[in-house]
Amino acid sequence: MGQTSTRDRIVIAASRLLQRQGYVGTGIKQIAKEAQATLGSVYHFFPDGKEAVAVAAIKYSDQEFAAILREALNSEQDPGAAVEACARQLADSLRESGWIDGCPVTAAALETLGTDSEIQQVCAAALRSWEGLMYDKLLRSGFRTEDARDLATTIISTLEGAEVSAQVKRSEEPLEAAGRQLARLVGSYEVVPSVAE
Amino acid sequence: MGQTSTRDRIVIAASRLLQRQGYVGTGIKQIAKEAQATLGSVYHFFPDGKEAVAVAAIKYSDQEFAAILREALNSEQDPGAAVEACARQLADSLRESGWIDGCPVTAAALETLGTDSEIQQVCAAALRSWEGLMYDKLLRSGFRTEDARDLATTIISTLEGAEVSAQVKRSEEPLEAAGRQLARLVGSYEVVPSVAE
DNA sequence: CTTCAGATAGAGCGTTCGTTTTAGCCCTTG
């Protein structure tokens, strides 16, 4: 047995597979195989079945991506440069993965929209948590609350959409363009100097 | 028989189902049922099977969405206002559909990224055709070609991402915020007056 | 009327899906 528990291996494997193949396209047996666990183990830790595994996996992806986002945002003091760093980071890891490891929740979210499953709720929570990180960064940079709210929502939307475009086109260009334009947009706001940063 | 051919009904039904459930989540038999056709008919018109149906359906969705986009872009002379009109149009039809009829290609594209199917190619072509419409609008408004290219890519990405956010959150707010911020971004450019418009 | 390709119809193929079930293993505790 490795140092990661069987349950953790299941969650991590599921999060990767959901990211790449979506909810419908990912099978329970495939998750078990990828996690080097057996079907019995999966149903032991998640008696409620596939949807419960997916919910845990998406929550994990949420936190994992939030850490990456936080680091990119903290790498630059200027908010515009920080947003551009986020786009750069997304482009790098996307290219390195062969254009397959995109946003961890988009695929799963879109497939389960019609259904009233818990999945879309955790996906919405993930989006909100990422927007919250961006919102805080803007507030710390002296933005007014209304501006920060609108901007944070739009920045996350744009990064989301640019990542999808980059995946489909197999090119970093959409993310680079998004980074440039978002930096310009952020820079177009008058900001009151703050002692906080 | 109605006035639309069996083949057309299959393509239209497939495009709707792909939009709502993605590629993996949509079955051939479901397409046939929705199109009021039989399985035999589907395989008669598309001997290559499910993927061929999906390719035809996505191409149809591409043109259908391009028409909507063109109309929204032409409804306003000012490019910023035109982009905002696009966001407004997307928000309206999304709400009316109960947040299920989003971008017609995103779901299918994300699911088939790993595979080397023809689907992601037609999805990429759709994205490019929509960017082209936006690019032309910006050029006609006097934008420099480099600015127009970057902007068009980013605008389509943002609308794409904002639509996904709106679907997941079941709220028009992401699209409204995107419309406002995109209008601001477009307006931040110096534009040379043109006699063309 | 006959002919024959285009179009429709649906049973059934093998496979995989999510899930359930039953059995057995390991390892700590009494």
Place this chain on the structure above:
DNA sequence: CAAGGGCTAAAACGAACGCTCTATCTGAAG
């Protein structure tokens, strides 16, 4: 040593999947 709970293992269920097959229907040309 015995006991029992946490965990693993694998067989098997019904349902649905994409697809193939054969059979029938339709309608215009000869």
